[in-house]
Amino acid sequence: MMLIEDLSVGYRETPVLRGIDLKIEAGEILVLVGGSGCGKSTVLRTLAGLHRPSGGTISLDGQPIARTSAERALVFQEDGLLPWRSVRRNVELPLAIRGVSKSSRRSQALSWIERVGLGGYADHLPRELSGGMRQRVQLARTLASGPRVILADEPFGALDAQTRRAMQLLLVDVWSQQPTTIVFVTHDVDEAVFLGDRVAVLGGKPTGIRSIVDVPFPRGDGDNSAARAEILAALGSTQ
Template sequence: MTLRLTARNLGLGHPGHPVLHGVDLDVGPGEVLTVVGPSGGGKSTLLRALAGLLRPDAGELLADGEPVLGPGADRALVFQDDGLLPWRTVRRNVELPLAVRRVPRSLRDAPAAEWIGRVGLDGLADRLPRELSGGQRQRVQLARALVGEPRAVLMDEPFGALDAQTRAAMQRLLLAVWERQRCTVVFVTHDVDEALLLGDRIAVLGGGTVAAVHEVPYPRDGARRTDTAVLALRERILAAL
């Protein structure tokens, strides 16, 4: 199952220091919503609130109509920093969410092995993070996020530190996984071209709120990136930023 995420007049920040205010946003089940905005504009703050790591100052934040009161197994968070535990092998890092949920080890090995294969890391299950490239580490993080079958995946600029070739490979991998899983995805990025490639819609943050939400022409169709409608939307978003 997928998850609907809804913000209504949402306010986020710290006492006396609001970061976002009056945010109204609806992320449909199975949708890929990309989020762009200026540096310090609240993209990561919004994502952490959706993950249940930050309580709203105002308004409400809902998952399938129920208030988000904290982290949950229905939502997985993926960071730019892979956050792998350096003393755990690839296999043990991937199975970590299952271990936290006290799934018996005998029942963790098969799903961990499946996801290691699905992200293209066959043969590397016993390696430690220090023995992996940056792209391989991000593949481990993606497998770790998805092994618990979350209904929504929240991604905070996960490919921002990768070189262009590895980044393109990770984008293709994410799309292939999404085609199979069809979970809800909220993907924060500073790269407008990445937002256009991955998203069904793009939410543009500005002025401390969601300034606009745009439908993406031909979502996830790389062959249409130079279409007039796509280029026009790209220019509108760049101008807004």
């Protein structure tokens, strides 16, 4: 469980976030939405330990978060794959850094490559893959590292609509097999209600939480028009 209490962050004495309070349960997918430049990515980077808060505290299972850690993995729009390494060797990378034996990291990498639907592509280079396939590799690499929390910063934002939905379905499927706490940033309200257990709407200057919306249906299921309308209303109130 991640606990954020009265979190404030600023840059060069300019406040960006103020008074953020959130309790994120283990295995929950919490989605952050808000206008461009409202500080969604700053929240993620602070949770990752890349920014130092100017006030408040963040803890994971009661332990303060003060620096970066492999137990909190950041995922970006840009896949960050190393172009000279094959799919398998990209997925192996965090395991190699941890000192996992060559045979073990190879078998783990191949297993994750299969689970994200890229069986048969283990020896391909990133340049030989589509954008959606590259994001699948990034997801496999992230999950192979065994993080307790995934911090996803609009990872599907650059994909076309069809590929984006396929990646959303893949994330739901992988999560159902291995529930991991996920904090997911998006500007897309439909994506928020499709993926999230709860949606936190950010807004204001400096940014705070304007509303937290519970999504009343299982992710990927049901008519979430009521949750969507509530989020859009909250977004409108932040302008």
